[in-house]
Each structure stands twice: as C-alpha cells, then as structure tokens.
Amino acid sequence: MDFSGTQTNTSQNELVDPFNRRIEYVRLSVTDKCNLRCFYCLPEHFKDFEQPAHWLTFDEIERVIGAFADLGVAKVRITGGEPLVRKDLPVLANKLAQISGINDLSLSTNAVLLAKQAQALSDAGISRINVSLDTLKAERFTSITGGKLQPVLDGLMAAKASGLAPIKINMVAMKGINDDEFENMVNFCLEHDFTLRFIETMPVGETGTAASGHYLNLQQVKQQLGQFFDLIPGVMPGGGPARYVQVKDTNLRIGFITPISQHFCETCNRVRLSVDGTLYLCLGQNHKYELRPLLRQGISDDGLKQAIIEAIAIKPKKHDFSDRPGHVVRFLSMTGGCLAGNHNVDLA
Ligand code: SAM
DSSP states (O other), X not given: OOOTTOOOXXXXXXXXXXXXXXXXXXXXXXXXXXXXXXXXXXXXXXXXXXXXXXXXXXXXXXXXXXXXXXXXXXEEEEESSOGGGSTTHHHHHHHHXXXXXXXXXXXXXXXXXXXXXXXXXXXXXXXXXXXXXXXXOHHHHHHHHSSOSHHHHHHHHHHHHTTOXXXXXXXXXXXXXXXXXXXXHHHHHHHHTOXXXXXXXXXXXXXXXXXXXXXXXXXXXXXXXXXXXXEEXXXXXXXXXXXXXXXXXXXXXXXXXXXXXXXXXXXXOEEEEOTTSEEESOTTSOOEEEOHHHHHTTOOHHHHHHHHHHHHTTOOSOOOTTTSTTOOOSOHHHHOSOOOOBSSOOOO
C-alpha cells in the first residue's frame, strides 16, 4: 500500500488527511432508495437502485463503523436515500449507538415515515435529527417532491414528542420555487422550537445540475430575512458547515449552508459510506474506495482499518462545483446530502 502524501496517524487513533484535516464524522447511507422524488435530487422514473445483495448488512455496517470509531471517528449520521425505508432501522441505530467511541448518532430524513418510528429511533440512541422541508404549502410540496406534506408534519410533531432534539429543518432555497416562503418557515420554526438551515442548490447529478437555474445565493436570503427579523450572529454547538445567525430575543438559530457561494472545504471533517460499501471521500468529487469486496473476502479488523487509512489518503482538497458543475454524475440519494464542516456548527 502506498501512503505517500498522507499524514494519517493510527497510533494516536486519529485519521488525518493529506490536507491536515481530522476526519471525525461518517455519513452513513443505509439505502439509496427514497419514497420521494424531489425534482432537484432524484429523477422521477429513476429505477437503477443498488441490488439488495450489494447492500451492506447491519453486521457489516457495524464492523465498518467500529473500525472508524477505533480510528477516532465519534460522529455518525444515518442518511440515504431515505433511511426510514430501510427495514428495522432502529435495530441498526441501537447497534451503532453501542459502539465504543461513537458519541453522536444522528439521522437525516424526509420524515414521511417518521411518525411511526420516532420513539423507537429515540429509544435506540438517535439523539438529533435533520428533516428536509422546502415548503409548508401542500400543493407545492407535492410538486417539488411528488409526495404529501401532512405525514411530514406528523413526523415532525412525533419527533418533538419523543424528545429528539435539536430538530433541524433543511430547506433548499430556490428562486421561483419557494423564495416567497422564507419568512413563513422562520415563523414555523419559531413556533415549534426547530432550528432552520437554508441550503444552496448543488449541481450534483443531472437533476441537481438542471436545478441550478433556481440557484439562490444565500446572502440574498439573509438580507431578505433581515427585513422581517432582528438577526444577530449565532453559533450552533456541534460542528458543521452552516453559518448561523440567531433571531434576537428567541432561541431560533438560522443556518446558511453555502457550498457554492462560500465553500467550506478547508474544514471538511467527513466521509460518506454508501449502502453498497463504497466510501466517497468528497460529495463534490468522484474519489472513492470500495470496502464491500474486502468485507466479503474476510478482511481482518486491522486490514479494514488499513483500508480506511488508505482511503483517507485520497480525500481531495475541495469540490469543483463552480469550475466543473455536473461532473459528479451520481445522485445525492446515493450518498446523502450536504457537504463539509467547520467546528462551530452542524449540517445534515
Ligand atoms: N432523505 C433524507 C433527507 O431528506 O434528508 C436524506 C437524503 S437527502 C439526499 C439529503 C439532503 O440533500 C436533503 O435535505 C435534500 O434536500 C438535499 N439535496 C438533494 N439534492 C440536492 C441538490 N441538488 N442541491 C442541494 N441540496 C440537495
């Protein structure tokens, strides 16, 4: 194996990439399937999903996350596709929550199936969740996602009742689609004590690239909100790429995730594991490393850790969304959404 260029240091149980970034966060996609079809994410008639024989089993996932934990990773976010369509997800959550070293287990979901599962997920050890919600208008929700709004609202209320906190709403801000709803969404989050994060559209996959026409620079969104709310600088504990403001005299924090207008690659602390066992080293690049063949050939625990170290050594410096939009052809549903992180704030 060639480790030239990497500063990865296993003896101290930490993963450091060639650009001196400490990797401490794994985003774990437990399925590439989704029960919604957001027009900017997954094409309406897309059917080319990973075959079940290629899905990592819960035991395989547990092994990989265990190896990451031995290498100093403390945070895992379960994502998808839509993670709640994977059968028995609370069973997996429970296994992951018990891995020594994993101290932050979270979930990103569209909340369509959350009402029935929120309590079981909370009991299993999920501490906090991010919910994608681009609109509060039922008809608009259907035209953006192909699904129904009410189950999502029910899921959010069930999550609140089950003690999951914080609950963060992720809203992709899109010109001509939902740019008349930012103020409403702030009021909704104030009412329910949710955190709100706006996301810029990213040119990932043919759908994301096509949606670039709706791109909104979030500086504009912040200015728009500043006309209605008294915004003061804010910090969100947890580590992530959003930059936050707070609505004065309230608990509401509003984050801005700006992969395009202000990228945050220099503080990226994460990698992504897809359902078929591929490690993606950057959301906006094609660098990857296949772990499934190694797992199924019976690799030892030490061998698995060495493979992870080798993978981290090819983590690229930054994404190329601005210079080469559309060059990442996979859909976000394969790896889960948003990007990298700094240490003040958090993202899904
Ligand atoms: N199904 C889960 C959910 O809804 O959170 C997890 C996966 S979903 C791909 C994760 C996030 O990626 C969602 O918030 C979604 O809105 C966002 N997303 C998908 N495609 C995007 C794009 N082209 N630009 C910006 N955000 C995107």
